[in-house]
Amino acid sequence: MAVDEIDRRLVELLGEDGRRTFTEMASILGVSEGTVRARVQRLTSDGTLRIVALCNPLTLGHQSVRLLLTVRKLTPRAVARSLENIPMIGQIALLAGSHDIWVEATPRDLGQLADLLDELRRTPGVASIDQAVLTRLYKDYSWTGLRDLSGERAQGGGGVS
Known part of the structure; x- marks a missing residue:
């Protein structure tokens, strides 16, 4: 639409x-x-x-991390669906490029981040994880993609599945 x-x-x-x-x-x-x-x-x-x-997890004393996952032996969609019930993960998206899945998570501390990484490494299909821990959040959740025609859907759809 x-x-x-x-x-x-x-x-x-x-x-x-x-x-x-x-x-x-x-x-x-x-x-x-x-x-x-x-x-x-x-x-x-x-x-x-x-x-x-929405809130800034850093102001609550939580870590905020972005993880780039590479998938092998399973489809990225299957792996993404298997991650949906991990409570500290707030966003999961499929990617096109050198990585297959984007994950945003808000672990309480570095110990909980280590637990999350262990859980991801045990997840079938996850071959590698690149990590980025945010140290300061300047702007987030202010997506303006619908401001102009750049936010229009391409012909034929292509939405979330």
Whole structure:
């Protein structure tokens, strides 16, 4: 499904403050509250938009790590699905390039990071893991991919599976 300029602005406004009211957004956009309500409902029901509370794990004393996994003998999709129930992993994505899977995790401390790495190494199909531990988070979760046409879906789909 295609998004238009109103959809893009709604995503941007909610990205700034996910608690914004439909009335406030309608006023900013110059459309009716019903239009905002219907569009937000459509964007959430089709999976384009998800409104969540986010925090910076570093401010809570947690580690924040990015892991790049290379897969052998299994498909990256199968390995990614096997990682979905690990609680400290917040994001799993398939990649195109020299690595197969991107993982974002927030272990409590370095000991828990070691436990996570051990668990990943025991996961069937995981051949190697490159690690990056964040020392400071300057900007995150402010994706603006729908701001212009660069956020449009290519013909034929290609969404999350």
